[in-house]
Structures are given as C-alpha cells and as structure tokens.
Amino acid sequence: MESVRDKAADDRAAPAPEHSDPRIRRTRKGFRLALQELLQEAPFEQITIRDIVARADIAYTTFFRHYPTKEALLADLADEEIGKLLDLSLPVLGSHDGYASCLALCNHVMASRSLWTALLLGGAQGAIRTAFVDQTLARQANWPAPQTWLPQDIGTILATSATVELLAWWLRQAEPDPPSRIAEIMDRVIVSTLLGKSGGGD
Amino acid sequence: MESVRDKAADDRAAPAPEHSDPRIRRTRKGFRLALQELLQEAPFEQITIRDIVARADIAYTTFFRHYPTKEALLADLADEEIGKLLDLSLPVLGSHDGYASCLALCNHVMASRSLWTALLLGGAQGAIRTAFVDQTLARQANWPAPQTWLPQDIGTILATSATVELLAWWLRQAEPDPPSRIAEIMDRVIVSTLLGKSGGGD
Amino acid sequence: MESVRDKAADDRAAPAPEHSDPRIRRTRKGFRLALQELLQEAPFEQITIRDIVARADIAYTTFFRHYPTKEALLADLADEEIGKLLDLSLPVLGSHDGYASCLALCNHVMASRSLWTALLLGGAQGAIRTAFVDQTLARQANWPAPQTWLPQDIGTILATSATVELLAWWLRQAEPDPPSRIAEIMDRVIVSTLLGKSGGGD
Amino acid sequence: MESVRDKAADDRAAPAPEHSDPRIRRTRKGFRLALQELLQEAPFEQITIRDIVARADIAYTTFFRHYPTKEALLADLADEEIGKLLDLSLPVLGSHDGYASCLALCNHVMASRSLWTALLLGGAQGAIRTAFVDQTLARQANWPAPQTWLPQDIGTILATSATVELLAWWLRQAEPDPPSRIAEIMDRVIVSTLLGKSGGGD
DNA sequence: CTCTAATCGAGACGGTACGTCGCGTCTTACG
DNA sequence: CGTAAGACGCGACGTACCGTCTCGATTAGAG
Secondary structure: OOOOOOHHHHHHOOOOOOOOOOHHHHHHHHHHHHHHHHHHHOOOOOHHHHHHHHHHOHHHHHHHHHHOOHHHHHHHHHHHHHHHHHHHHHHHHHHHHHHHHHHHHHHHHHHHHHHHHHHHHOOOOHHHHHHHHHHHHHHHOOOOOOOOOOHHHHHHHHHHHHHHHHHHHHHHHHOOOOOOEEEEEEEHHHHHHHHHOOOOOO | OOOOOOOOHHOOOOOOOOOOOOOHHHHHHHHHHHHHHHHHOOOOHOHHHHHHHHHHHHHHHHHOOOOOHHHHHHHHHHHHHHHHHHHHHHHHHOOOOOOHHHHHHHHHHHHHOOOOHHHHOOOHHHHHHOOOOOOOOHHHHHOOOOOOOOHHHHHHHHHHEEEEEEEHHHHHHOOOOOOHHHHHHHHHHHHHHOOOOOOOOO | OOOOHHHHHHHOOOOOOOOOOHHHHHHHHHHHHHHHHOOOOOOOHOOOHHHHHHHHHHHHHHOOOOOOOOHHHHHHHHHHHHHHHHHHHHHHHHHOHHHHHHHHHHHHHHHHHHHHHHHOOOHHHHHHHHHHHHHHHHHHOOOOOOOOOOOOHHHHHHHHHHHHHHHHHHHHOOOOOOOHHHHHHHHHHHHHHOOOOOOOOO | OOOOHHHHHHHOOOOOOOOOOOHHHHHHHHHHHHHHHHHHHHHHOOOHHHHHHHOEEEEHHHHHHHOOOHHHHHHHHHHHHHHHHHHHHHHHHOOHHHHHHHHHHHHHHHHHHHHHHHHHOOOOOOHHHHHHHHHHHHHHHHOOOOOOOHHHHHHHHHHHHHHHHHHHHHHHHOOOOOHHHHHHHHHHHHHHHHHHHHHOOO
C-alpha cells in the first residue's frame, strides 16, 4: 500500500506526439504490432514486457525509452484504433441518420476483425472502454445535448459502454451475425434511445 | 506466456458453501471486510494479498486455505452483495412496474454507499460487471424474452452493463443526485428500452 | 539465526522408558517401522513428519505426543539397533580375540541388512555415527586405555567412525563381500591398530 | 516425498568456472565469506539463505543466480579449501615420508584455524567428509594400491574419514595439542596402517 | 461393567523459509 | 563512446512444512 500513486493516470496522458525520427516510428510500430499479436494468444495482464520485446525483437531496455509501462503501450495502440473508428462513425452520425453511422462502424470492425478481437477479448476490455469513453467525451464537447432529462456525460458513457459491450459480444460469437444485424441493434438500442435520433422512418 | 490458462475462470466458481465451522466463517468475514476497507484506499490491482492479511490480522498462509487468489475473494465479496441487490430489485421488476424496481435498487446502493463505492470505483469494476452479468443471466433463465429483435443474452448484458455504469457515474458525483433521479434514468434508458416495460403510468 | 539452541542436544536424551500402555507401544512401533521403510526410499532430510504419519497411518498431532522432532524418532530407532550391535560384539571383544568380535558384528549386520542399509545409506549416516560414538564412549568408560601414545577418546572415535564407514561401504556394494572378508579388514585395520589386539593366533 | 531426486548430487558438480566479470567474483566472494562467518555462530542446517544474504548484504534473489542451494555454496567453499589442503600434503606424501606430509597438513589447518573450525565443527562435517573423500579419490586414481588385502577405495575412504575425524577432535580441544602431536597420531594410525608407509626411520 | 482419564483423529491456524517471476536500474564490456 | 547484454536490488507470489491449538471420539484399566 503506502505508495498509492495511480499509475494509470500517467499512462493515459501519452499524446502520441507523431515523431519525425523514422527510427522512433519504426520501434514503436514494432511494439504495437508485437502487443497486438500477443493479445491474440494471451490476456493482457499475462503478457510481460519481456514477452513484448522478445516478439518485437527489440532490446528490453529500449522499451522504457518509449513507454513507461506496458499499459502505456496498450493506450497508444488503443487510442490509434479508436481514433480511426470514431473518425469513421461520428461524422456520419452528426450529419446523416444513425443506422448508416452504426453500419460504417460495424463494417470497419469486421474488416480489422483480428485486431478488434484482440483489443476487446484480450483482457484489455476495461482499458479500451475507458479510452473509448474519454475520446468520445473529448469529441462531443461541442455538440448539443440531445436529451433534457439525461445529463450529457452519462449519456455518452452509457452509449459508449454499450457499444463496446455489443462489439465484444459480437466478436465472441462462433458464427458472427452480419454487420447489418449488429448495426440495427446498435441503432435501436443506443442511438435512438440515448441520442434521440429516431433512426427508422426518415 | 506458456501456460495461458485463464485464472479468472476458476475464481468465479466459488459457491460460498456456507460453512458450519465458526472459525472458517469468522476468517472469511475478516478477509471480506479487510478487502472492502482497502478498496476505499487504493485500486484493487494495487492491493496485495499481504495488504489484506495485514489489515485482517490473519496469517498470510491462511488466505490460501480459503481463496486461491485475491480475485476469488473479490468474487466472494461481490457475489454476496450483488445477490442482495438482485434479490431486492428483480422480484419487483417482474411483478410491478420498472420504476419501483429501479428505485429499490438505487435506495439500497445509497444505503450501503461506501461498500458500493469501493466495489465500483475501486478498480474492480470489470470484475463486478462480470459477476453482475453472470448472476443476472443465471436468474433470468426462466423469464420470457421480451424483445424479438434483440437476443436475450446481449439484452441482459447491455442492461446490466448500463446499470453498473450508471451506478458508478452516480457514485463518482461530488454532490450525488437523489436516488429518484437515478432511478428515473435507469427506468427510461434501461428498463423501458431493453426490457420493453413501458415504465408505469406516464 | 538468533535462537541458536542446539536442537539435537535434546533429541539424544530419549530414555525409551518402556511404556506399559499397549496403545503407546503400538503407536511408537508404528512410527519406527514407518521411518525405517521410508529411509529405504529417500534420504532422511527429505522425509517429513507428514510422510511418516501418512505411512504409519497415524494422526499428525499424535507424532508430537511421542517425539519432539523427527530426529528424536531417528535416535530412538538408531539407539535401539546400535545397542543390539554393541551387545553382540563388545563382550566378545573384551574376552576373546578381535576377529571373532568383528565377525559377530558383521554377521548381525548382514542378517538385518535392509535395516542397516536404511540407517547407513539413508542420509542418516551422520546421526548414526554420532549415536554410535556416544554409546561406545559410554560403555568403554571402565576399560583400560590400550595405547599410551593415543588418547582413549580419539581412539574410540576413530575406531567407531571407521567401523561405520566400513559398514556403509560394504552395504553400498552391488555384490557384497562375505562377512568374513569384512571382518578381516575390520580386525586388521581397526582392532589391531587402534585397540592393540594382535588379531588372534595367526 | 514423491520426487526423491538427490539434490546433493548436483551440488557437488560446481566446477567454479573462474568468471571474468568482477561483479560476479565480488558477489560470490561475499557469499563465501558470509557463510564462513555464520558457520562460527550456528550449525549449518540452522543457517538460512536469508541469513547468508543478510550477512553478505546482497539481495536475496541474487543468491539463486549463483548457487542453486546453500549446500552448493558450502561445496564451493569446501572444495576450495580442501583443494589447498591436498595440494600441500599429497605431493609430500608421495615423495617423502608420511610424517612430513601429516605435519604440513596439520600446520596448515592450524594456520587457518577459524576457517577449519567452522567447516568441521559447524554442522557441515558430513558434507566436508564427502567432499574430502571425493577429491582424494579423484587424485589417487593414478597411484599404486599399497595393500593387497585392502581394496584401494575403502582404504582411501577410511584414511580420509579418519583424518577428518582426527582434525575435528583436535579443533574441539580447549587447549589444543601442538601440530606435531597430531601429525604423529595421524602418521601412526592412518598413514602407516592404511598406506603401508612405515613412518620414517624410527 | 461401568466410569474416568489417557490416548487418538481431525483440521484450522499462525508462522518461517523456500524458490520463482517480473519489474526497473545500473554496470560492464564490446563494437 | 554509445549501446546490448545482463548482473543486481526489490517485492510479491504461491508452496511446503513446521508446531500449536481446540474439539470430539475411542479406548484402556481401575473401581
């Protein structure tokens, strides 16, 4: 006990400053790829830094020159992929109808299926959910609040968590439903209810 | 790596066989209480078994005579409390309207506020969610599926996750809303949508 | 460290008070037999008290009602057998020639071969040697010192140690020499040299 | 029980590969010195690895990076010192008379008295004897067998054991005899009898 | 033939030391 | 002269026995 500094706090801060040095970019990409591979073989907590550097074929000490902890690497990996996902679906959500947005999201997840399986079923679900919520909260700051009886932050939290949960359930399926079916559920349960988009008749 | 057996699987099995030996009951109660206290001071992963036994003032080795891992102790603690919660709210949900059920649940959480704060904000949220989902799935086996377009299992998962998320958000508030307000959100977002209850007389 | 009380000291004291209660006699015999068996399977230090009680099919706690440590049980077992050996050979040594004494000793060891193999090759050699020396020293108190240039105590120590060493070497042999050959070595090396007996009429 | 692999077997193998890294040499020297000191305070079995590292002021884990067990450390320490002793006495024994050899040995033991007291009276006598016998057997492979009626291996065992026993007796004395007296006993009892050297001109 | 006390079975418990694993730092030796 | 290899300090882990302690359940052997 004693030193109860919240490590996780620092790990989230990583702004991924888009380095110019190609060696740095190559090294980090190697780490991300190695982690992604390992997540398909074992849950995140069971993966050690030594596993990661062995897989990436990079020296152990080098890891700490780039990330303070393995959680920071996971955050790096997650933030990147979540960013892509939100870039795809949020704009559509704003301008068009909800179903199209959900379908875009589901199609993208299915396209990078193995990556998202690793992220959502590899014991990292908690971290992913947190990153997802954080990024969404950050992006929706300039939106209007859709519901009066529902504070915006909890609305976003519920919508995001439900999305993560639904995707995880989908990826756990032995014979996965088509993206259209998942998108329909997503639209009806999440978008319509929480965001007030009527999704359907227009 | 190598041995990638999922430890968590075994931890959930703990059936709490209601021992007769008073020494055993006293010891386990001591462990549960110690963990509950510690969860209010530090996140679950940072709490070591040695912390727990020190707080409970029980010998280190004795811990393993009762629980294989600290996760198992958490599961024991969580299952007990989740059981109480579901006992309170599920019957009401079945026979009466949804809002009353949600209100009963929220009132109970507010009554044992410090315990639930520890469970939901103490870094154990993932485990709690899992336990919550599992117990709910087990109890709803004999229910009718309320929605045709929504498979029952994912419906339960979404409802349960949203409940956990909402409670966690509530307990994080500096000046908490009254239970009635949370119960209203819960009823409108979760019960009406996912379970098809139309939410009483309005 | 700190408490550096020599445990072994107490273990040697066991006076074996020849109990009358048949339960007690039965129990102790069971322990001795179990230890003897186990010594043929594993070195003494690797045998635990729990192994012994399991083999003897007696409750764990009962062990401590009879012996303070497993070393005490070994001492009990060893003292008994060493006593038999010395009863056989020492009187002959005093009155007759040395070879006859050695032969009697070797014949007896060969007769209870498996027991002595366990005692001497079962990792207990050090304790046996000590017990052997102690008993011999106690019995020879009233003897005359045979050599002027050799203090009696070291003479006894050397003779006894050599005897133990020779017996152990004998019992390690794949195809053991006959007792007569060992007795001859024993007589020439140990008795003649250290005790000044000239080794019979030849 | 169950796994009855003889641990001691591996411990003897340590070839002391004369490392170049100064950190390694420093660490091992520290362990040897610590053990030597502790042996003067408590019997070997009562000394724990934690005692050793505490005395050496080295991290606990580091011990196992150098020795598999504390017995291996003892073997390291013993082999080194026994080697010195045999280097001193065996050559003299071969070329010159036996007494000179014994005297050289006794003088050396007296010179490093505290070390040999620790080794022989510190509860490690059994291990020392074994190491002594092994090294002597290894070195005498190319010698002639001195006695026809006495197999060479048991001759060496008896001579070596007697030497160890005599030295231990000597070091236990409150007011030790002079080396010359011990060397005389050693020559008469051990060398003359077992090795057939007639012990000089007297 | 009880009855009383010693003996035994069972097992929870407080302890000590073990040997392992992974972490992150810091030193060495090498290219 | 920087950089990999790896020795090291550190802390928690889970295990194996240890010996102590309460209970009851048996089982002598004396009245």
